[in-house]
Amino acid sequence: MSTAVPPGATPESPAGTPRLTVLSGPSGVGKSTVVAHLRNVHPDVWLSVSATTRRPRPGEAHGLEYFFVDDEEFDKLIANGELLEWASFAGNRYGTPRKAVLAHLERGEPVLLEIDLQGARLVQQAMPSARLVFLAPPSWDELVRRLTGRGTEPPEVIERRLAVARTELAAEPEFDATLVNTSVEEVSAELLALMRIA
Ligand code: 5GP
Numbered sequence: 001m002s003t004a005v006p007p008g009a010t011p012e013s014p015a016g017t018p019r020l021t022v023l024s025g026p027s028g029v030g031k032s033t034v035v036a037h038l039r040n041v042h043p044d045v046w047l048s049v050s051a052t053t054r055r056p057r058p059g060e061a062h063g064l065e066y067f068f069v070d071d072e073e074f075d076k077l078i079a080n081g082e083l084l085e086w087a088s089f090a091g092n093r094y095g096t097p098r099k100a101v102l103a104h105l106e107r108g109e110p111v112l113l114e115i116d117l118q119g120a121r122l123v124q125q126a127m128p129s130a131r132l133v134f135l136a137p138p139s140w141d142e143l144v145r146r147l148t149g150r151g152t153e154p155p156e157v158i159e160r161r162l163a164v165a166r167t168e169l170a171a172e173p174e175f176d177a178t179l180v181n182t183s184v185e186e187v188s189a190e191l192l193a194l195m196r197i198a
Pocket of ligand 1: 026027050054087094115116119120
């Protein structure tokens with residue numbers, strides 16, 4: 001058996017089968033709602049669980065939405081090279097555990113990361129075959145409405161997230177594809193199609 005990599009492919013992604021998909025976009029655009037719906041429809045899509053120093057929101061559980069860690073533990077994850085990428089976002093740190101992502105890719109399973117723009121750029125550098133998908137709001141006003149309406153963050157945190165969102169929206173051309181979040185069902189179907197699953 002040959003172990004050669006086909007032309008145009010990289011070891012983590014044989015030609016024509018992009019297996020690592022990165023969904024990014026401004027905070028509040030609805031990334032996690034889209035991902036939750038997609039996983040209901042296709043539970044075989046593996047979603048990486050990130051580590052974060054953010055406090056859990058009501059209803060969030062350790063190991064499900066995130067691995068909630070303190071600053072010291074996060075420092076250790078970085079120092080031990082355990083994160084594929086990490087970024088500071090609105091006062092907290094978030095990172096993708098490397099080992100689990102690589103294990104799923106090695107098994108040929110579709111992997112989805114839901115991360116911020118800085119993280120998406122870092123993944124693109126580390127794994128150029130990754131497919132970067134930008135989730136855009138239908139409009140700026142709608143994004144403000146969604147961020148304000150969540151009601152889980154104090155006003156100064158919302159302000160910080162809106163400032164970040166402004167710069168994130170400008171990064172759209174860096175992505176391989178843009179999906180506009182008009183309907184959760186439509187966007188998750190489009191995302192599955194991009195992942196070549198549906
Ligand atoms: P939230 O606090 O609303 O759950 O997430 C804030 C932002 O951090 C979102 O844009 C989310 O996509 C991003 N994020 C979540 N996990 C990661 C990660 O592992 N790495 C990076 N770079 N961003 C992440």
